[in-house]
Amino acid sequence: MATRLVVLVDAPDRPGLLSETTGLLHRLGVNLVTSLGYAVEDRARLLLIVDSPLEPGELEERITGQLGEDAEVRAAPLGPQGAELLAEFLLDKPGLVNLLEVYLEPPDLLDALLRLPGDVRRRLYRILSAQSLGRIMLLADEATLREIAGSLDPDHLAKAIATLDPDEAVDVLQKLPEKLRRLLLGRLPDPLRREALQLLRYPPDTAGGVMTTSVPVLRASDTVQQALQLLRSGDYDVRDTIVVVGDGGRLVGLVTVDQLLRASPGERLGRLAARPRAAVEPEVDREEVARMMLRYDINRLPVVDREGRFLGLVTIEDVADVLAEEAAEDIALLGGLEKPRERYLKASILDLFKSRIPWLLLIYAIESVTANIIKGYEDVIQRIALLAAFIPLVMDTGGNVGSQASSMIIRALALGEISERSRHDIVYVFLKELATAALIGSTLAAIGFGFAMVLSDGDVMLSLSVALTLLIVTLLADIIGATLPIVARRLGADPAAVSGPLVTTIVDISVALVYMGLAAHLVLGAR
Amino acid sequence: MATRLVVLVDAPDRPGLLSETTGLLHRLGVNLVTSLGYAVEDRARLLLIVDSPLEPGELEERITGQLGEDAEVRAAPLGPQGAELLAEFLLDKPGLVNLLEVYLEPPDLLDALLRLPGDVRRRLYRILSAQSLGRIMLLADEATLREIAGSLDPDHLAKAIATLDPDEAVDVLQKLPEKLRRLLLGRLPDPLRREALQLLRYPPDTAGGVMTTSVPVLRASDTVQQALQLLRSGDYDVRDTIVVVGDGGRLVGLVTVDQLLRASPGERLGRLAARPRAAVEPEVDREEVARMMLRYDINRLPVVDREGRFLGLVTIEDVADVLAEEAAEDIALLGGLEKPRERYLKASILDLFKSRIPWLLLIYAIESVTANIIKGYEDVIQRIALLAAFIPLVMDTGGNVGSQASSMIIRALALGEISERSRHDIVYVFLKELATAALIGSTLAAIGFGFAMVLSDGDVMLSLSVALTLLIVTLLADIIGATLPIVARRLGADPAAVSGPLVTTIVDISVALVYMGLAAHLVLGAR
The missing domain is CATH 3.10.580.10 (CBS-domain)
Incomplete structure (x- = not known):
């Protein structure tokens, strides 16, 4: 079956270049969707959109074979790679976008726009047809939408929004600042304005916000x-x-x-x-x-x-796409990021910094408690320096056990398998996790004991501290990890938001207390 | 609007109990969908399914008010809580399931089944209508499906599968062992068998596996x-x-x-x-x-x-639901779990242990490298015990920065924003992450320096080691965290599978090397 490819040809300008290329495509059984070209000084540049039964690499080779080695030919499927080629082609002649937009789906066009420098992109917004612009506004993240709104006058924006269905138009309007939204509403054609006003009464993440009113x-x-x-x-x-x-x-x-x-x-x-x-x-x-x-x-x-x-x-x-979006948000939250409000490609370095630093600082502040706890045992460490070697091992184990438990409970809550309101379920989770953690903890403690014996040349008390810490920490981390998402849900928060890094950090504090306390008693007590 | 509730009433048996209750419901504007009841010794038990404009709590109070304080009344919406009540009702009289299945959607019925003891559940499978059983087999996870297949004879199973659409029947067949699948195929009615054989040629996670052939x-x-x-x-x-x-x-x-x-x-x-x-x-x-x-x-x-x-x-x-399922798998993988093959409620403690321990042992093994590295600096720690206090801080920071970067890149890859095959995108990610990490790293290093100065009573060299480690570690962790998902995708693996705990652990090793190395040089060198 044929795949749609974008082909960008860069070759010394010569008569018949385009017909030579299209002739070859025809012989190869490649179906030409559209072709565009322009010349800059003595180089010609062709953009071809084709449905090709050949792989991109093979097609590149065949065209280069036809046009000669001084032709640079790049082919890629639509999507991120094809968007790059489209952007390169539009960079020099943005005006050609009107010949191109007819043959491209709006998501592909948006992908290409996002790969262009800001000033070229803003020029393109002004050239695009109202239809294309409307779809692109619907697909854009908030930052891009603000950029579009800032590049065009309200009449132009209203015309683009008027090409959308009522529920889509409302999606766009809801992402715009209050003042602009009112201005644009006033310029929408009448039936659309009335429907939009009706839908705007509901927040975008509710049934009322996503429903369609255009129904017989x-x-x-x-x-x-x-x-x-x-x-x-x-x-x-x-x-x-x-x-x-x-x-x-x-x-x-x-x-x-x-x-x-x-x-x-x-x-x-x-x-x-x-x-x-x-x-x-x-x-x-x-x-x-x-x-x-x-x-x-x-x-x-x-x-x-x-x-x-x-x-x-x-x-x-x-x-x-709602569930996929919500799950993507959970992945971000578990990774210690805020809800993503814009695409990675579009976010500036400062945007990324701002979305990442709050979590890191919070974790930092909590982790300073751990540092203070360990400092309290400075003399113990001075006498048994080897204790420090096991700190990462026990803390990481705790963190991993905690995030395993969190992931599992977040999943079960999300799938509606268990309810945060059911007392039966909470007791069930608690007992099940306690039993699992006991099994995991004993296993890890046994292995940890052996490992510590080797590393410490047979220091039984030190190895016992490590093993006991592992057992206690596994139990603690599992219960904390499993309980936090349930507590979060009961408080009306997103379970993923309070898990991930937070679980790890809370676990670290418990580990520091248990490990250093045990070591001080067992190891120093024995000496 | 009315919500569908399950109400379980447990009261001393007396004539007219049911009509008293339904009369009350009628006066309250509650619509009765169905009612069932039985008596055990001198207690009567009623199960009501209703569409209620009242909240569950209020409905409980009103019914108790009518029947007297010695009646125990529990009401809950369908879903996990309602399933609990259904299960309790079915526990004593499983045979009543046939009067109930007509009024319940298969997912709710399955939820109730999963809350019953295994032997009762297996009895229920045998009583259910072919229709209900077919839908339940379609919804069940692999473990439950194996249980169903083990409780019924092939004719019974084939009859249940024959009530499904061809693509649904194939979904079920594909989850069964090869031998049983062939046996069942032979017993399906003819047009369904032919369609199923056609669809079975494609793996379940492909277009061919999810497509519908019953199309005009x-x-x-x-x-x-x-x-x-x-x-x-x-x-x-x-x-x-x-x-x-x-x-x-x-x-x-x-x-x-x-x-x-x-x-x-x-x-x-x-x-x-x-x-x-x-x-x-x-x-x-x-x-x-x-x-x-x-x-x-x-x-x-x-x-x-x-x-x-x-x-x-x-x-x-x-x-x-495909994208939501895939995202749920990613959440599990990021949490250090294997792909979940069964529901949390259904998984035995041994199942949970088996799905969690491999990751933990792998991480353990890698973390033992960290322990060995730190042991190599035993003499340094002996002389400056305070060094140990900062180990959790720097490692956690590295781990968090790494998982932030991973989450962001996994998301961008999943949304098709960037491609692991585009050289432009890889360079772009590398440079963008380097710049962001430099900004984050400098911020964290500056704060870390101040914090270390306080904790160490003004030890400049030690504080400098901490600060420099934080900067280097942030850069390293960010690049590792951002690169691993891309590399995984290029190798055809799931980006989420190699991120999460793995990033943290790899980062830990680098942290140990950088931190201990720097401290040994800077702090000891200065003394």
Whole structure:
């Protein structure tokens, strides 16, 4: 099967260069999607977008073979590598973007833009069609969106946003500063403005924030024929489901298009509508919505108010990426980073510094407690310097056991396997972790004892201190690691935010106390 | 809006208990979905499934108020807490599961089963309807599936699997041992067996493994009317899209049902079909497929062979949970766990031990190198015991900087922002991390110097060792942390698998070398 590739050719300018290249592509069975070119002094530059059955490397070789060794040919699949080639091509002639945007999907275009210097990128925003710009604003992170908003006048921005569906437009508006948002709302065309104002009442991370309001709605007394007619003539985002409502707009149920096709034209929708298996209020967290839809295999989830009146529909497409996003946030939090607000490529070094230093300083402050504890045992270390050699080993073991336990509990909480509110579950986790930690701790203590005996040339008391510390630390670290995420959830915080580095650091303090205390008693006591 | 709750009532048996309770519910505006009950000696036990506008706590109080203080009433939403109540009810009368399964979604039923003792659970598998059992087998982790397969005879299992769609049946079959799989395949009804055999050719984590083959397919010369007829009469999993093929089954394009509704009945499908924006071969990784569908906003992605012949369709529903699953795996890997093969609730303590100990032992082995390095400087520590106090501080800082860098790069790789194959990106990451680390390192070194001066009562050389170590370690840890995921990806490994604990440990060794080496030179040299 053919893969879409970006090919950038850089060769001495000569007549027929393009037709020679396209002729070759034709013979190779490569399908040309579009070709663009320009000359700078005596060099010609061609950009080809192709569907190629050949691998990029092979295609490069074949074209170089045709054009000669002084031609530089680079081919890469769309995505990060292709974006690099696109950016290189646009760098000299940004104006050609209008010939290119037709053939590129917005995510690929955005990838290329992000690889260009800021000033070129800002020029490009101004040239792009309203359609492309709208999609790009929808895909952009907050920093890029601010940059776009800063490069264009409000009319231009409003025109781009007006090309989006209402729920998409609201996504963009919600990321803009309050003042600009109001200004832009005033310039949106009327039906879109009204829908947007309605949706803006809900925070972006709730069911109300992700739902679609552009849905065909009919009454229970309407017929199948009317429903098919509405689907034919109306312009809705959801085109495969009819929402059926009763008195006062109360949700009765949903009818799918394939039900309509199988029913007789005169049948009433009220008889056909299936009561939805679930419905949510608009304030429900979008992560919970996503989890519910996946758990119960629901494609279209109605959003209703407290009185059961229909407000909108959340589609599986709306939430497909929510769980992946939330998990990516967890990975960042576990790694000791703040919630990422922008792409790595876009973040300045100062941005990165600012997002990383707070955690490091916090950990630093806590770790200074550890340093003070060890300092308190300075005389012990002076007499038995070898004690210091085991500090990293015991601390690392504690940290690892703690983060293993945290990861496992975060996962079980996230999958809804256990609940932070169930007393049964908390007791269960506590006992299960205690037993597992005892098993792991004994194993590690036994190995640690042997290892310490070797390293200390048979100092039994020192080796015993190491082994006992390992056992106690494993128990402590496991319980702390397993409990913190549950406590965090009960306090309404993200379990991942308080785990990771924090667990390690809290464990370090306990390790310092246990290890130095034990060593002082056992080893010094014996001498 | 009403929430679905499970209510378990335990009260002295008396006539009219149930009608008293349901009468109260009616007055409270609580909708009764089903009620079941039995008596053990002089106690009656009622299980109610209700849609309640009241919170669980309030409902408990109101029912207790009605039935008297000697009634124990517990209410909880479906999910982990509700499952606990269901399990408690089923424990004494497993046979009642058949009256219950009709009102429960399979995930809720499975949650309840997992909270029961193994012998009761195995009895329940035998009682469940084929439908429920089929769904439960689809949802179960590998350990539970093995338990189910071990509790029932092959005919019973085959009947349950036959209630599933072909791609679901294959999901289940693929998790069973080879021998049993063949046995079961032989007992499946004919069209399902043929489809399953076709799908079984592809690994479960590829496009071919997740695609649906139950799709309406027509030729380009067929008409809109024929397509609508096919949708009306056929029984397909995908009911909103017609696949249009040409000579030899080559994919021409897709037509959606709303296109059909708007077109004239006599129009040829070939004229209507939109060329799909993308198509994949069956071997492509399902994670890549999911990412592509989300990136390009594609709901139905065709799978074709090398010659472009249509094989099946991947729907957004098929892959909605793939990215979340992959991210959950990453979280586990970063926490130093193996890929989770079973639920936390289901895993025995020995399972947990086995999945956690390998990492811990590996880290242990590497950390013993650190211990040996520090032992080599035993005499230095003997003379300046305070050195030991800073070991946790510098190592933890290194570990945290390293895991921050790893998390960031894993995220950027996963989102396709940077590519491990692009030389530009690798250089870019290296330079950006070097600059960020220099900034972070200087900050931490400055604070560290001040802190060490205080703790050491003004020992400049010792404080300088600490500060210099912090700077060097930050640079080293950041580069190691950022590079390891890229190297892992290039070698075809999961970036998360080699990060987390591994980064910390490798950093520890470098820290030991740098810190002890610097201290020996600077501090001892000065004395």
